[in-house]
Amino acid sequence: MKNIKQWITPTAASIGLVLLCLPTSAFAQNTNPPAQPAPANPSNRLHVWWRDGAPGQRPYTVDNKKMPLISVKGNKFVDPDGNTVLFRGLAISDPDKLEMQGHWSKDHFVKVKELGTKLVRIPIHPIVWRERTPAEYLRLLDQAVGWCTELDMYVILDWHTIGNLETEVFQDPMYVTSKQETYNFWRTISRHYAGHNTVAFFELFNEPTTYRDQLGPISWDDWKKIVVNEITLIRAYNPQVIPLVAGFDWAYDLTPLRLSPIAAEGIAYTVHPYANKRPQPWEPKWEEDFGFAAEKYPVIATEFGGFARPPSTNGQSATAESTGRGNRNNPAYGPAIIKYLEGKGISWTVWCFDPEWGPTLIRNWNYELTPSGEFAKAAMNGEIKQPTSNQ
Template identity: 55%
Template sequence: ELLREAVEWCTDLGMYVIIDWHSIGNLWMELFQDPMYNTTKTETYEFWRTIARNFAGHNTVAFYELFNEPTIYRGELGSLPWSEWKKINEHMISLIRAYDRETIPLVAGLDWAYDLSPLRDDPLNIGGIAYVTHPYAFKRGQPWEPRWEENFAFAAAAVPVVATEFGLHTDMNAPDYNDYGNRIIKFLEERGISWMCWIYDPHWWPQMLKSWDYELTEGGLFLSRAMKGELEFQKQATGK
């Protein structure tokens, strides 16, 4: 009921929604990065059956993000072969499509939803889907652009790719958020990869808000400008 209420608020505001099963870990072996992310394959399948039953035909719900971030956590969570991850996602999609054939499923890459390189040889055997990357600055060292191309952007030439999560870290140990922010958004937009930023919250990292008074952090201000198309390269591209 809380989820339905949130969807209705977004409908009133003319927004679209991604419903996301926000777990992090190895769903195949049912081992997870933190107890808060614990689930099972059965619970996950039942969640998507319930969601699809309840939100089929609801135009505000644009996407179902099937699993937030698959990872083996540097080997501590066992193994997760792409072949098994592929099967699990195909099972989820088949369950969803028994009720809802319109909402687009989003399939996460491996390595905390960053790496889509298995798509070169073994994409899912299902159409009408999109693939997810989370291209945080710390995922790879510099130079970023060739590594982004190799790890996920190559796929956008053949299938829809969406960066459903990345954010700007403004602490002293993080890469310069202005440099990274301009480079990742320019890179994504030049390749037709849609993007969403993380996270509109004052506590979860990397924060876009300073507090629940809704004052934006430096990173939040930057991303607000980017969403409005106000970065310099965006204005040059549109002639504004």
């Protein structure tokens, strides 16, 4: 044990002596950063992110045709002279779909106009807004706005999603979005189309729903907060456009307005009064669910359809066919809903000018009308015979 101690002690002392003789710099921490790699060549990147900016605006100049401004007065839409405007129109399918299938052209909008359309609803699905990128999608929308202006048709831009924006759970993958994306969408759209009178309406959210609680809960107060945020953001860029606000139950139920309307001026409310929402007789239920609101606010039925051929067309009797909404055309529905809406001063756009998205207005890309399309054309031209007791 003694020999071990004698061996350790001198060794430790020797080590200490060596350490004392070392320069203090030997213990200093190296604070110099490691050498940096050579910067990457920006041309090899997918994009140079610091050069990204918001999609640029494409303003109409004095050389461009400009549509009269539509605004809200009381419970009506009015033109610059204060005349009430009742819109009759239709929805096309998503511009991305139309371009992918080779049908995106001015000729397509000419066919829309030939039906008597005054208002075109353009559905924009979140999935393709992302996949195409906002800048590329705006290229399509700019074309649509230009064509509609040339053809004297106004435009609704519709954020076409279905689900619960509070929980951010949605009915199908094509509708998936988020509050952040939704706000940024309207920020982009508002800035881009500020001053473009053709784009008269922004439909903030196509169809809010909990899908019978399968998409989680949302209260009316929750929904109001989201809507007010959207409207505030939109008006910072585009104070003249008319925001369109939907109620719950797939944009059918406006009953919360009785006690708690949206705290904003110059807006309108939307409804999607498909025939299968309520059993007959429809009129008392329509009045209770949404019609009452038209006494105080502008209301527009932005989506409905599934009509039988109008009885007045070539003397033919009404016929039924599948609507794509799980029910068949009821011959009484078309005349009843048009009479009710126009009797209340409610503008409307029917669904859909595409042979694949039902209820369809056309059978094929030769633009052959379905019975529902024949009815819509007659309705847009004021030719619908109202139902009588023997019809």
